[in-house]
Amino acid sequence: MRSLLIPIAILFSNISHSLPLEKITLPPDFKIELYAKGVDNARQMALGDKGTLFVGSRKEGKVYALIDNDGDYKADKVIDIASKLFMPSGIAYHQGDLYVAEVDKIWRYSNIEASLPSVPTPELVYGKLPNKSHHGWKFIAFGPDGKLYIPVGAPCNVCESELPFATILKLDTVTKNSKIVATGVRNSVGFDFHPKTGDLWFTDNGRDMMGDDLPDDELNHVSKEGQFFGFPYIHNDDIHDPKFTSPEKAKHNRKPALKLGAHVAALGMEFYQGKQFPAEYQNNIFIAEHGSWNRSKKVGYRIVRVVLEGDRVVNSEVFASGWLQGEESWGRPVSVLTLPDGSLLVSDDAADAIYRISYEK
Template structure:
């Protein structure tokens, strides 16, 4: 008997987004007491999010080239107004918000939209903040955030699957917005599209996507911790703890490799992450890390397409388990999580660049 193909599977095979169709949120599996709802629909290619002081949710995109402002004017956790802030930008995936201004990262530039929430629905004229980033599009899209030091942290991915490249490629930079000076915070980082600062130690933790074309199960994506400025994380010579690259060798640099705090699985495409600091979830979620896994594209059997939870004891990982699953049905996916962000009420938002949606996950006490 031939198994019938669902509408969702058919649309996935055709590469069609589901924004015009009812999203099958009943398929999402969450721990007891949690609920997922659609916060915003028709947000084309939704990537990193940033939260304004007045509750505006700003969303970047990669393929669409747009930046959006999502407004929930009646506070019912359903967006009723979407404003397109910018169009035709060069992969404006990364956003950050500080002191009333929205910062937008193109591949090669950082822009600032001053006093943006006070201006909306009018859009303020963007100010060019920094234009010294490489213009290579391969792994060039950004995830940006401000650190506890007030500096802007910017990744510069390797311009290849695997290759030798000069700094600032394969690094995470710290940018001083006043002096325009940069410091290399981490190097040997193939492609980080998510990081956050430990709420107690202030240390930078980041996800890193492992290289392709070493098979289905090598190497793993990584969760890393920066314990000193300029640390090396192995790329392109060594992967994970001690996996030598088959194409590139440098024993001296390989010795500098900082082992990951956690290996996340090969090809899961770990992107946005944050330390949960809200007050809505149960107490055991405090200071745990939530990681959006975008999902594999070149693996025999697909993996990822989920939100994972990492529990720590000090700097040691003590648990790694699924938090939200169901965007992958068999070998077909109907959504791809990109970023996670906590709202002021303690619920979290999850962006999805395939379903063109933003979800809200909330907890109701049992």
């Protein structure tokens, strides 16, 4: 494990003019501002008890701590907690400790906010994950049961693979025992737990090389542990894979709660439980769409809002857009996180930025 403390860097708020935030379209009375710039390849975010914003990365191999000393919702300092890690995209904060997911390992930085700017020595929590980098980067979160949920993506575009590939599992960080929660999951890089039922909901990226419009990325709902979500035999609810067709296995497929569109690259998601946005936003899902990389005309590059009634999706709409201008993109949303005041943070691994979306009537 390589852990490296880097001198604190100052992030000046006047750099907000370097990004074209005026191009972002939001519903009336919402606004977007820069929370931090210079957070290289910003991916999943987690918030500490004392307000420290922790951010993972993928290509940079770093984990950051962002500190807003004066409470103006602009980061004043950034600390590099670790570097030279194996795609540490996924992070979680739980009971005072920071958990960092490399492709093949989970690390814990105990009582981290008490020691900053010094970085505690990390301890290995779990080292039995596959070391395949293809779809190997993680999004992690603790569930209502106190277990750490970890996706293990398929090591390919489309293929048959042995467990635990193409699954979501949960880990008891004390006993080190793990259990598979969902199978047939090609590549989930975002999930959250329903505020009322505690059920797991997750995004899943559809396979490539079936054309511009097939298959859709998905929003899925795990209503019972062990459910099968189709990959690689069936995509969405009705598209049999041309190479790995298996009607017998496909009939066990759990249909998606919502089809999100092909190649939008749906990543981080969260149930909104803040109090700042209007009441109709309560318990809605916000999904960050990273954007297409191999479609003839680009799609995604936005934040989508999904409305539920119970466990049924009743509406979905674009909440924030503008990172894509024609066929040129200047940013790529990755993950979302609600702050205690009810505003919403968005990470962007292309613009190396964190944004804050707030509402004021």
